[in-house]
Amino acid sequence: MDTTGKVKKGFGGRKGGGPKAKSVSKSIKAGLQFPVGRITRFLKKGRYAQRLGGGAPVYMAAVLEYLAAEVLELAGNAARDNKKTRIIPxxxxxxxRN
Known part of the structure; x- marks a missing residue:
């Protein structure tokens, strides 16, 4: 028994020697469907700026997701008006256009 009062640290500096916690993606943390990590990579790779804030890719993913949802909803309405169940170009x- 360790009587020195020190707490042993596990893997990665965590307390306790239990198993490693399951990783959670930035998209799940932000509650988004669009990939925040991929957008981060594209923004860094494209060299749009020397530095990139932590919230910028999350915000951009949210905006892109919103725009995609809006376009898909309007396209679904157009498909229903034409008595179709599948969205075509x-x-x-x-x-x-409308």
């Missing part, structure tokens, strides 16, 4: 065109 024409429906996307009608959604964007």
């Amino acid at each position: 024409r429906h996307l065109l009608l959604a964007i």
